[in-house]
Amino acid sequence: MTREPVAATEVFKALGDPIRWNIVQQMAQQEELACSILEDTLPVSKPTISYHTKILTQAGLIEVRKRGRNYFYSLRREVLRSLMDEMWLLAPGPRLVADGGEEPAERSERPALKAAVGDDSSRSAALLTW
Template identity: 45%
Template structure:
């Protein structure tokens, strides 16, 4: 069996962690709130305290969330860079998207090939864009 590379953004640890419905629900709730305390997760989930602890530990080990201690309480937030790397890694595996022009696929955009090495290097140093400055997205199809 091949051991997963911990530096690989497509490491199976993240997918295994997200593959459980309870953990996926936790991630969704944390994403919606920005940050959640342990007690808020306990109130929102219909599972036992040991189950919550186990799932939070799994998400922390998969580097999907980060725990911050404030006084006696733990607060959890998403590791945005990990999620971005995961999405970018999946994007690299996908076929080249093609623009829609009207209701027809523009096949000329498929000839441009995959992302260049320079484009992959640029994504590493990408700064955070505040939500107020984000623009509308362009729709692509495969």
Template identity: 35%
Template sequence: MNQESGHHEAIQLFRKSTPIFQALGDTYRQDIIMVLSEHDSLSVNEITERSTLSRPAISHHLKILREVGLVSVEKKGTTRFYSLQLEDGVTTLKKLLDKVEETCF
């Protein structure tokens, strides 16, 4: 593989990773991820109990985390339960790091 195609692949991976970086860049979302990491799944109310944020704010942050694929939601009755879904995001970031290391060092 030539250097130019390696750089192109790195740029593509950067672009794919940008939404993940943006989601992870917020300290409240980092806190939500850490709370969820301690449980199989939690409702918005349960996350709110463990946070200083309001329920609407928690819902907003969960929506962003869901949109980038870091959190999944399952509806049970009238309650939605949220859980971490990090595999795809971590895989994307690992590919980016590998490509940057391969291309830039």
């Protein structure tokens, strides 16, 4: 589960490997990614994939769902966003403060991700302060 927030350095370390970064990028576009796809797209063996997905899970970056004998992984975007929040503290710049949306995180429990990744052309606008 890993409910308590993971240290930033651990998340950075998880992202600091080419294969894991590749996995995360695939997940960002796929909304839910079958393990078999990783086996096809990555140039490493099955145990190695298992190893990397475990690290990503421990870092809180992905969520695992088991359906029958298949595994599905999904990206936990809140973790990525809260990491960006921490980085923004170090390198401030233009950024939204109040968007009237959902709470920071720890709210959506089941994977119903539908964040605008570019598929539906929903454009929005808001006032920004910093």
